[in-house]
Amino acid sequence: MSRRSLMRGARFQPPDPRAIERYLRFFSSKELFWNPAMFPPIDSPHLFSDHLPLQLEIGCGTADFLCALALENPGTNFVGVDVSSKPLFKAIRTAEAHALPNIKFIKGDFKRMYPLLTADALQAVYLHFPDPHMRQRFRKRRVVSPGFLDEINRALAPGGRLSITTDHHEFFMEMLALIEQDVRFAKTHAERYLIGFEAPAKSQFQRIWERHGLPTLRVELQKAH
DSSP states (O other): OOHHHHHHHOOOOOOOHHHHHHHEEEOOHHHHHHOGGGSOOBSHHHHTSSOOOEEEEETOTTOHHHHHHHHHOTTSEEEEEESOHHHHHHHHHHHHHTTOSSEEEEESOGGGGGGGBOTTOEEEEEEESOOOOOSGGGGGGOSOSHHHHHHHHHHEEEEEEEEEEESOHHHHHHHHHHHTTOTTEEESSSSSSEEOOOOSSOOHHHHHHHHTTOOOEEEEEEEOO
């Protein structure tokens, strides 16, 4: 079952309008295509009005993982992007429950946000459990591509990290083969890839797949200085 199918059946109550105003930004795909300059750059000065390090999660879903990071790291800002409003409503409720000042969410298509990425602005990028899009006609929807690696390399600060995880072995090996051709990134571990991921808080997708006995496959990369 795809991420999209899981989210379609989920029910999340909208949070208080004041919480939505505080935590959520809406980036229209149409406007991102025609006029990206109308949106703020994805960096701490424009999103948080400070200069703290910034970490980004692509496809954050309900943001259990990202909210846990924000709670543990008050000196770092976090932004989560997702195409679906439903899981972001739960993410906002979590952020509001902990009164987190260092996290925000963007509802929109991340691939349309490339012009908003600021050079050397990100300390870390997380792409955890993306939809594998295994059908041939849907593969163009995949996030990881040569263009994606170009943009992430530009947006990461020197020494910045990119973490990619999935439960889908074939999909993971295809991503890994692409990544290993890119000399701009080096793995942070001696193994070709890692099995298992003990995060501060496991995401909804990681909990689901592990209950089905599927191991989490992970690679962590660091941008060359």
